[in-house]
Amino acid sequence: KQEVTQIPAALSVPEGENLVLNCSFTDSAIYNLQWFRQDPGKGLTSLLLIQSSQREQTSGRLNASLDKSSGRSTLYIAASQPGDSATYLCAVSGDYKLSFGAGTTVTVRA
């Protein structure tokens, strides 16, 4: 059974600092890995999807890397802003199912 772990569980940084969020998974046989953003009481917003054959994906200030052999992914958010405050979830796709981590709750202080 796939286990997905996200460290740290919570993170508080001053505005402008770069964010580094980590995700690890136990079974490297994945199709892809996806990062989501979740605001309190809301659904999920997809941020980046990395195919298993890819090493990284970038979108604006966001960059996600994938090392499938070691079972790790990292989400970098450059020059953080208060609007980046949210919970970030990592999910890996094996077969047709998604397995989620518990998330990292980020607070960016103005």
Next chain:
Amino acid sequence: GAVVSQHPSWVICKSGTSVKIECRSLDFQATTMFWYRQFPKQSLMLMATSNEGSKATYEQGVEKDKFLINHASLTLSTLTVTSAHPEDSSFYICSASKLAGGWYEQYFGPGTRLTVT
């Protein structure tokens, strides 16, 4: 686009009653829809996978007689929580699967907050 809606967005019901939650894919047809539940500060846990026109596949530990899933069309799946109890209070999120860029990607609804009193 790939928009998924859920209705209602929140519901409060009394213990022992049943509640139905709808999940719709608004601008695409989804052969597969998924139902998740999320407890506070915890991850999303897959409850079941539903395919249009067939019975849902439930994850281990999920009571299929309690959580009834119907996927009557390519754009609509419903989750009915029967004889709800306070421990069923949770955030329920659905997703719909669409072929995008050569793989199936899940698009998530906004979630439904269920409170059982």
